[in-house]
Amino acid sequence: MKPTSAPNGPVRAAIYCRISQDRTGAGLGVDRQREDCEALALRNGWDVVEVYVDNDVSAFSGKHRKDYRRMLADLDQGTATVVIVWHTDRLTRSIVELEEYIELSDRRGIATHTVQAGTIDLATPSGRMTARILGAVARQESEHKGHRVARARQQKAMAGEWPGGIRPFGWGVPTGEMRKKADRKTGEEVEVPVLDMTKVVPEEAEALRLWTDMLLSGGSIRGLVKWCADKGMATTRGNPVTHTEMRHMLMRPRNAGIAIYRGEEVGRGQWEPIVDEPKYRAVVAILKDPGRKTNRGAQPRWVGSLLYVCGRPKCGGGMTVTQSGGRAYPSYKCGTGHGGGRRAEKVDQYVEDTIIERLSRDDAQDLLLPGPDDVDVAALQAESEQIRGRMTDLAGLFGAGQIGIEAFTTGTDTARGQLEGVTQQLARAATQDPLVDLVGAPDVRKAWKALELERKRNVLRALVTVTLTIPRQGRMPDGGYFDYDAVAFEWKRGRSG
Numbered sequence: 001m002k003p004t005s006a007p008n009g010p011v012r013a014a015i016y017c018r019i020s021q022d023r024t025g026a027g028l029g030v031d032r033q034r035e036d037c038e039a040l041a042l043r044n045g046w047d048v049v050e051v052y053v054d055n056d057v058s059a060f061s062g063k064h065r066k067d068y069r070r071m072l073a074d075l076d077q078g079t080a081t082v083v084i085v086w087h088t089d090r091l092t093r094s095i096v097e098l099e100e101y102i103e104l105s106d107r108r109g110i111a112t113h114t115v116q117a118g119t120i121d122l123a124t125p126s127g128r129m130t131a132r133i134l135g136a137v138a139r140q141e142s143e144h145k146g147h148r149v150a151r152a153r154q155q156k157a158m159a160g161e162w163p164g165g166i167r168p169f170g171w172g173v174p175t176g177e178m179r180k181k182a183d184r185k186t187g188e189e190v191e192v193p194v195l196d197m198t199k200v201v202p203e204e205a206e207a208l209r210l211w212t213d214m215l216l217s218g219g220s221i222r223g224l225v226k227w228c229a230d231k232g233m234a235t236t237r238g239n240p241v242t243h244t245e246m247r248h249m250l251m252r253p254r255n256a257g258i259a260i261y262r263g264e265e266v267g268r269g270q271w272e273p274i275v276d277e278p279k280y281r282a283v284v285a286i287l288k289d290p291g292r293k294t295n296r297g298a299q300p301r302w303v304g305s306l307l308y309v310c311g312r313p314k315c316g317g318g319m320t321v322t323q324s325g326g327r328a329y330p331s332y333k334c335g336t337g338h339g340g341g342r343r344a345e346k347v348d349q350y351v352e353d354t355i356i357e358r359l360s361r362d363d364a365q366d367l368l369l370p371g372p373d374d375v376d377v378a379a380l381q382a383e384s385e386q387i388r389g390r391m392t393d394l395a396g397l398f399g400a401g402q403i404g405i406e407a408f409t410t411g412t413d414t415a416r417g418q419l420e421g422v423t424q425q426l427a428r429a430a431t432q433d434p435l436v437d438l439v440g441a442p443d444v445r446k447a448w449k450a451l452e453l454e455r456k457r458n459v460l461r462a463l464v465t466v467t468l469t470i471p472r473q474g475r476m477p478d479g480g481y482f483d484y485d486a487v488a489f490e491w492k493r494g495r496s497g
Helices: 029-046 066-076 096-109 125-158 202-216 221-231 244-252 278-290 344-359 362-367 377-399 405-430 446-449 453-465
Strands: 014-017 047-055 082-085 112-116 118-120 173-180 191-202 258-261 263-268 319-323 331-333 464-468 487-491
Touching: 014 029, 014 066, 029 047, 029 344, 047 066, 047 263, 047 344, 066 096, 118 464, 173 221, 191 202, 202 221, 202 244, 202 278, 221 244, 244 278, 278 377, 331 344, 344 446, 344 453, 344 464, 344 487, 377 405, 377 446
Parallel strands: 014 047, 014 082, 082 112
Antiparallel strands: 112 118, 173 191, 258 263, 319 331, 464 487
């Protein structure tokens, strides 16, 4: 199609530039594409009325291309009669999009010119056939490249290599070398440090170990997020650590040196593990437990909220803290309203002092639960690797057509069930007794005060049942008004307090 000019002016041309991560066609940045297209317009005496640019958007992926859609709308309104692109694959790699563009070009008399492939005459059957062939070839190249990239990533994962992407928290030590990388915004090459992804970042690795131990000792995600905020610990992108980020970091198989591909474990990685596998398995088991409370709304502010038991006859409900009824201080009461005079601060202090005293005795070691001596961690780890190996072998046999889908599915389901059992045993071996950081501590009171509230509550759950009975009225024998005898302790471990 021959370009047509306005009645009293030169031919009006529009330039479209696009760059994506694959950048087929000499890897040109947007600026170079624009320069070459403008030179073509200048040689032909065309007037460039608009330049449309989509940066880092693949025509093959199906992602919305804002400026491309804007160009089509403008062309439909008669803004230009010529479209200039560096190559046809910069315009589209979608057959559906190409047919839409052909229809618009035919209806509005638009000519398409490329810097590399010459003129594409969409007004003739042969020109449209050429455009469709070029489009099909471009699509095949994209699909082929996508397959190569996916296969390369799979091979890296199977070999335990880092597949690329955002630096994971805990790894990535600068080697002192620099490499060139395309800027995602401009497409231009910039220099960035080369990181050794097999080496741990000491302070980040120490944080991961600490978070793991805190969670295994009864800590909460909320508490860990607060710890990060207090310490100024951020993500590898420099953002504050959120509840979701913390869960992802703790549940990442890489922490234990486990390589994954498409969400499936495929073997051992070639990097330094930060967390022992049993501890990692235990963390995953805890965070995936469907019975675990995930409500991020209002959290208990008192040690005994819903843990202390109402001692009123035929009640036995959990006690909560309220400041209703015109009282000047928060107090414990149950759902029936009983216990409203029990000052929460005094009750909690007495309970905490009693727990600290009990854990400070010489026989406090008797309170600890026996360790899982019956769990052979090394054997379980070897068994888990063998199971993962069988799963990988099954995938290979299915991919080669040597087994059918039924055999593959049955074998994989069986292996996953076995792996789940091994994982539960490893988790049992790593889960810590909530009392472990307190028993034997040089200063139990100091260690207790250092615990976050949820960990204190976990100790209370594990160690003792506290029942608040009906208090006596008036002044007590010690001269005060708090009835200590109305706070009853039923110890769950060791000898009676």
